[in-house]
Amino acid sequence: MGGSVVLFSDDWIEPGRRPYLEVELVGTPTARAEGPFKPEPMLPAGDYWVEPMRKVHARWKGTRGTFGQYGDSITITMAFWTPMSFGTFKGISPEMQEALDAARKYIHRPCWRQWKGPQWGNTGNMTIAWAFANIDAWQKKMNPEVAAILFGTNDVSQGLSCPAYTEMYAVVIDRMLADGTIPIITTLPPHRAQKQSLNGLRSVLDHRQAAIAVARHKKVPLIDLYSEIIKRQPKQWRTILVPDGLHPSYPKEYRRNWTADGLAHSGYDLRNYLTLKAWYEIYRKVLKR
Secondary structure, eight states: OOSEEEOOOSSOOOGGGOOOOEEEOOOOOOSBTTBOOOOOOOSOSSOTTHHHHHHHHHTOOSOTTOEEEEESHHHHSTTSSGGGGSSOOBTOOHHHHHHHHHHHHHSOTHHHHTSOSGGGTBOTTOOHHHHHHHHHHHHHHHOOSEEEEEOOHHHHHTTOOHHHHHHHHHHHHHHHHHHTOEEEEEOOOOOTHHHHOHHHHHHHHHHHHHHHHHHHHHTOOEEOHHHHHHHHOSSOGGGGBOTTSSSBOOOGGGTTBOSHHHHTTOHHHHHHHHHHHHHHHHIIIIITO
16 A cells, blocks of 8 residues: 555445545555554644634634543543543653643543543444544533544454544544534554554554544644654553553553653553643643633
8 A cells, every 4th residue: 555545435425525535544564563663754844733723713612621532441541631630740841730730720620530431432442433423412412622532443453444444533523623622633552463463563554644644634633642652662562551452551650650761651641641732732822812
């Protein structure tokens, strides 16, 4: 595979409403499954998303500070997002302490802990197809000002094709943008499939790149969780995942540790750190205006 292609699937039955999305798919990997991995630049330089998201936010009407959490088991867990609502973090920089203080003051309180479960857009074993089928109901229920979204791990495990994944992801993002919700797309973390076969590696990298392509074409913020994990653990990324090779780790000895060492060993602390950082950029450049 390679080059630029237009992706359509049979899932969207109304041709006139199908999104048009060009996606650059990765070529056949030649490296071993563990790496090395060198993420190529695939997003515009600088704050490509700021002006588009200011326009999006201008039409949003809802409760200020609401934060949606769309995803699978990597999102429903209390290890994601909730820990930042209380306590202190070892090694936190002044900039990130400022971000944390702002979030605790601004974020709608129920969003830290109570917006967990299927009715809130997160539960285990789900793919982007679940979000595709339910995003309208979630948006009507919550209408979040900002929402993190991460699907991909189960899409790879369950064999959802990359074209179908891409098109459904684009529709989900379009539905959020229509309400004025600012999405934060997050790529999937490393996956055990990439160690098992070259086809598995191809699938993981294609799903990662598809999420990035959606972010690029929709001009929304992105967290490349995959590359952030590989950057910190280029050869032994399983130390930042649990033994199942799917879920981020959360070892007691590294919890709430935002030093370089801590972020290289606690997968959920890394995701929390990156999500807070992305949210604070949105807050400073869009919401606070």
